[in-house]
Amino acid sequence: MDSNVETKIARRLLLSQKYGVLSTHSLEVPGYPFGSITPYCLDRQGHAIILISNLAQHFKNIRANPKVSLTIVEGRGPEVQAQGRLTYLADAVGLEASEQDARERYYTYFPDSREFTESHGFFFFRLKPVKLRFIGGFGKIDWIEPDQFFLPNPFTGEEEKSILTHMNQNHREALRSYLRRFKEIDVKDEEAVTMVGIDGEGFDLLATGRMIRFSFEKFIANMNEARQALVAMSRVEK
Incomplete structure (x- = not known):
């Protein structure tokens, strides 16, 4: 498959889903990955934004080691190995107080989260991409560099x-x-x-x-x- 076509398919997968498996380095069981389902939306650069409680294992793990991955699966058809999936390797970076646009976009996708953020200890993180691994089915596997993958949103x-x-x-x-x-x-x-x-x-x-x-x-x-x-x-x- 042409690499440009494959990259477009991989990006469409990231755009089409709103949940993925976030994996962090476990503090509770050192040396092992810790994964759980996490909602996400994309900022103006196309990077994933996540919201995590300060009581969550992920929050504690990220504070100790910001290196994470987010795995997104196409989720169609009976044969999981034939489906598209994307592993997004990144550094989790806390949003600055001034980055209100990213917060508002997240609230639009997940309206109930506004109440969590305002009344409880929830914090936003941007997943700053390092590299991506796309599997489009049997034999369709490739590493993708961030500068080849992400397209900024043209709208303010x-x-x-x-x-x-x-x-x-x-x-x-x-x-x-x-x-x-x-x-x-x-x-x-x-x-x-x-x-x-x-x-x-x-x-x-x-x-x-x-x-x-x-x-x-x-x-x-x-x-x-x-x-x-x-x-x-x-x-x-x-």
């Missing part, structure tokens, strides 16, 4: 918020049509469908209690291209 926080507000307030039926046409999902009238994020390669809808990823046919670089892509998708006949 304000631009993304503007798109989300516009789509959620003025184009609710279009959001439902995306689900019907591209995912064959019918949503009841009383069920909410919300666009929670957009980037240069696609967007995410929250519907029927789950996050659903939609990919653009080509990379979009600005607000006008986003509008054109969203309008075109609403007119696609399936």
Whole structure:
């Protein structure tokens, strides 16, 4: 497989999932990895942002050794070895107080987490990438350097918020049509469908209690291209 195509598939996997297995170096059992499921979203550079309680084992482990990995699995089909999976090796770095945009993006994807952060001891970390390992199925294996993998989000926080507000307030039926046409999902009238994020390669809808990823046919670089892509998708006949 062409390395550029493989990298794009690997990046789409990271974009399409919102949970992974975070592995840290155990303090309780030195020398052994400690892994558990952790939600994540991506910042403007495409790097993973995670939120951890100061009571969690991961928090204590990261404080002692920031070297971590996040493993993401495609999660489709009966044969797990044939599915795509990505191991994201990184240094966990605490967010600065000034990095509010990354926090707000996380809250948009995981609204209940705002209360945790404000009333309990939860802390944000950015996973600063070191190297990535992608397995696209049997025999499709490769290491990927960060500078070959990540694509910055072309939208500022304000631009993304503007798109989300516009789509959620003025184009609710279009959001439902995306689900019907591209995912064959019918949503009841009383069920909410919300666009929670957009980037240069696609967007995410929250519907029927789950996050659903939609990919653009080509990379979009600005607000006008986003509008054109969203309008075109609403007119696609399936």
